[in-house]
Amino acid sequence: MGNEETPESRERTDRTGWRGLLVDVTPLRTSPSFAKLWTGTSVAQIGAQITIVAVGLHVYDLTGSTLAVAFVALWALGPMILAGFVGGALADMFDRRTVALVTATVAWLSIGTMTLIAFLNVTQTWPYYVLAAINAASATILGATRGAILPRLLPTQLLPAAAALSGITMGLAITVGPAVAGVLVATVGFPWTYLLDAVLFAGAFLGILSLPPMTPEGGSASPGFSSVVESMRFLRNAPNVRATFIFDLIAMIFGTPRVVFPAAGALILGGGPVTVGVLTASFAAGALLSSLVSGPLGRVRRQGRAVTLAIAVFGLFTALFGVVLLVTGMMVGSAGPEGVNVPAVVLAGIALAGTGAADNVSAVFRTTILQAAAPDDVRGRMQGLFYVVVAGGPRIGDLLAGAVATAIALWAPALIGGLIIVALMLVLLRIARGFQHYDAFMPTP
Structure with missing residues (x-):
């Protein structure tokens, strides 16, 4: 059922012009x-x-x-x-x-x-x-x-x-x-x-x-702790699936500056809670916008390479947010903002919208690889591990960002973390060659 080609799925490959930019509703x-x-x-x-x-x-x-x-x-x-x-x-x-x-x-x-x-x-x-x-x-x-x-x-x-x-x-x-x-x-x-x-x-x-009704194909998992052991054994021999988790952890651990939003609103950008709301909403708005114009994503074949580049762009926008805080903080000085610095808030919002868009693009391809490459009999456990990563990664990122902000400055978690992400993605672009050549037409774990 999951691998049959339908008239609708053939039709989507013919989407051209501006319609090809919009989200594909063929599913x-x-x-x-x-x-x-x-x-x-x-x-x-x-x-x-x-x-x-x-x-x-x-x-x-x-x-x-x-x-x-x-x-x-x-x-x-x-x-x-x-x-x-x-x-x-x-x-x-x-x-x-x-x-x-x-x-x-x-x-x-x-x-x-x-x-x-x-x-x-x-x-x-x-x-x-x-x-x-x-x-x-x-x-x-x-x-x-x-x-x-x-x-x-x-x-x-x-x-x-x-x-x-x-x-x-x-x-x-x-x-x-x-x-x-x-x-x-x-x-x-x-x-x-x-x-x-x-x-x-x-x-x-x-x-x-x-x-x-939807029972797992290829036999059910063993009961108890042995099922977790089986999934770890599968993951050890599944470099493409494993890479989706590793790359995502890099992005979340080094690119989660949200803990500095309240202090940034109070001490640098001005506006307090309202600014915090704008910054938070900007990330979501970028993710939503990128989904609305996601039509071309379905035509990408080298999805592992797309994940790497999307996370690198995520790192660039994260660093840009740090630059906005650094420059604005230097202009404000120790006296703090007298009111809302609208241009700075707008620039910070644009940077965070960029991170949201890039993160969403990465998520589209990571989710696709995980669902297509993992065999059905371990797919549930891989999805469960995905949620463990999603739950734990940002919390580690929050802890790291809080420590860096306390030790250096409010701009440091975003600027330093963003640059680290970009550097790591450039390295992985060269050394994780198997993941870079992952073929969406022939998905392998």
Whole structure:
């Protein structure tokens, strides 16, 4: 099913002119199951972002502590990493439709319980920590399972287009969700904000219920810890799949300057929280824009080389953001900004939009390689490991950026980190020759 060529997939190769620049929606026409899954996921992801923001605001409202808000993510990190390994193994052991349905139910119940205790005006923070962690772990398993399902719904040549459509989903969710959460919390309160997520999450069930039964091909994974050992053994002999994780970790560890946003808004750029919101939204806007004009990505054959170049561009834009902070900081001096430095905020926003766009392009190709090259019987575990990397990499990057900013200056994490990324990609462009020659027409792990 996943490797059949369809009239729609042949049609997409003939897209020319300006239509060839726009996102390729052929996957939505080719597979009704994918279309329903994508639509449902898009709706549910907006709700998920609403709750992520609402929980942070709620905990701050209850405690008045920024540290208490940070503990929401900290409590969820361990369960997310564990869920990445466990969820991937489950997706390789059992019918993936069933795994997705069960984990979606658990996620929905956690949101519903959070809604209930908010209406009951529960003021202890620990229930919100626990429920947020359960929700994050369930979302991780659901995401890993969904990633293993997609190659069974579409032919291989449509996977880049499907990844770009997923980029639109996340771009919209990250852009719309936090804004809606802020408005709702300010107008109707926390319980009704959580309730909206519970309602929107019904979209996830719409997509899952439309799927056919989907047991892993090539035999199920062994139960227990041995399944993790099997996946590590596969990864050791799969240099292209392994490279997608290594390259992504390089980008996230050295290119995550978001921890300096609050201080940059207060001490360099001006504007405080508003500037922080603009900087955060700029990254999401760049990712969304790159997905909307992602048509040419489906015609790229050397996808490993494309990943390398996209991450190098990501590093350049990250360094540019550091340059903006450096130059603006020198102009402002120790006295700090008197108001919002609009030109500097605009330049910083453009730089971060560039990082978002480059990161999304890299993600499209890394996701495609991971889904196309990994055999179906280990695909769930590879998707689970992908979520472990996504969960852990940025946190390591946050820690490193905080340490560098404290030791040197606010501009240092972005400028130094961006240049390190560019240098490493140039080196890997020369020495990781197998990955550079990865052929999308003949995917091999």
